Amino acid sequence: MPRRFQHYTEEDVRVRPNRRGTRPRSKQRPDHADAAPGLVTAVDRGRYHVLTDAGTPVVAIKARELGRGAIVVGDRVDLVGDVSGAEGSLARVVRVHERSTVLRRSAEDSDSHQRVIVANADQLVIVTALADPEPRPRMVDRCLVAAFDAGMDALLFLTKADLAPPEPFLQRYAGLDVPAVTTRLAGDQVHGLEQVHERLTGRVSVLVGHSGVGKSTLVNALVPDAERATGGVNVVTGRGRHTSSSAVALALPEGGWIIDTPGVRSFGLAHVEADRFLAAFTDLAEVAQACPRGCTHADDxxxxxxxxxxxxxxxxxxxxxxxxxxLLASRLAGDDGPHPPCTEVLL
Known part of the structure; x- marks a missing residue:
């Protein structure tokens, strides 16, 4: 049979409305004047745990307009939505306040990617064990450089003084204006916490150190309800086992905050220039102004x-x-490799 063709006219054509253009677009964003301020205490897979200034713990997500910028523990933020803290509720982070300090590190010195560890901390507590595992002075040196670069005070925290004396290790840092505290274990009790409380109360302190040095044990002693998992040292490698998988901010009973971070095995300083931490030695920085142009200030x-x-x-x-x-040599050298014994004063 011959095929019949349908004849169409303009009246048979139906035009769909352009829905993409029906809503007027505007670059104006709401100012969220009624947003609730708070502190980010933990970050877990895109969920931000925030303690509001009213004392309510809230879970939140990041607003789309904030883009891809990272929000980290220690950030001051503003929240909208459900800030009641009720189970299953979800607020929205709409604003991140300007940071007073930023502690960064890179995976390696050759890695240009910088990772922000915490924000707005005013004291870096470098935790190292005097034995089991053996101390790694170059790691401590690198953390000191990072603290100087971030404009933070540094505190050396030496654990396990019951296994080795602290004096040989501290001799390395006699030329620096860096205070130190020590603790020792006697059974399940941590001794020496009085001096620790004096250094931490009223401040925002971030704890950094290798796995197995006793950070979580310290946190549990300072904040009894913290319940941070603790672990031992691998008898084969001599290195600690990771027990903390993410950073968390905990309020101290006497006032102030401590931020416990996962154990690290490297602390790259690709983002730090020599002149940045030379400024931490104010007397040396003044003398160095007389150096020839381009001077590295190194031994040679x-x-x-x-x-x-x-x-x-x-x-x-x-x-x-x-x-x-x-410290300058530590910035230019890798962190891996053999480490000299801390009983020697290495220049």
Whole structure:
């Protein structure tokens, strides 16, 4: 049979409305004047645990307009939506306040990608064990550089003084204005916490250190209801086992905050320039202004003004220069590899 063709006219054509253009677009965003401020205490798979200034713990997600910028523990944020804290409720982070400090690290010194660890902390507590596992001084040096670069105070926290004396290790840092506290275990009790409370109360302190050095044990002693998991040291590798998988901020009973972080095995400083932490040694920085242009201030730097200054600076001045140059060498060298025994004072 011959095929019949349907004849259409304009009246048979139905045009769908352009729905994409029906809503007027505007670059104006709501100012969220009624947003509730709070502190980010933990981050878990895209969910942000926030303690509001009213004392309510809230779970929130990030608003789309904030883009891909990271929100980290310690950030001050503003929330909208359900901020009641009721089970199953979900608020929205619409604003991140300007940060006073940012602690960063890279995976390696050659890695340009920087990872923000915490925000708005004013003290970096470098936790290291005096034994089991053996201390890694170069790791401590690198953390000191990161603290200086971030504009944070540094505190050396030495654990397990019941296994080894702290004096040989502390001798390395005699030329630095860095305070130190020590604790020791006696059974299940941590001794030496009085001096720790004095250094932490009223401050926002972030704890950094290798796995197995006793960070979680310390946190549980300072915050009894923290319930941070603790672990031992691998008898084969001599390294600690990871027990904390994410950073968490905990309120101290006497006031202030401590931020416990997962154990790290490297602390890259690709983002730190030598002049940044030279400024932490104010006396050396003033002398270095007389150095030739492009001076590296290292041991082999020709005509470095620091060498001439150290010749008449006395034992304390020379110790400070030695400490600075050790930190500089730590910035330029990798963190892996053999580490010298801490009983020697290495320059």
């Amino acid at each position: 730097a020709p005509d470095c003004a620091l060498d001439e200054w150290a010749a008449t600076a006395g034992p304390v001045g020379r110790a400070r220069l030695e400490s600075f140059r050790r």
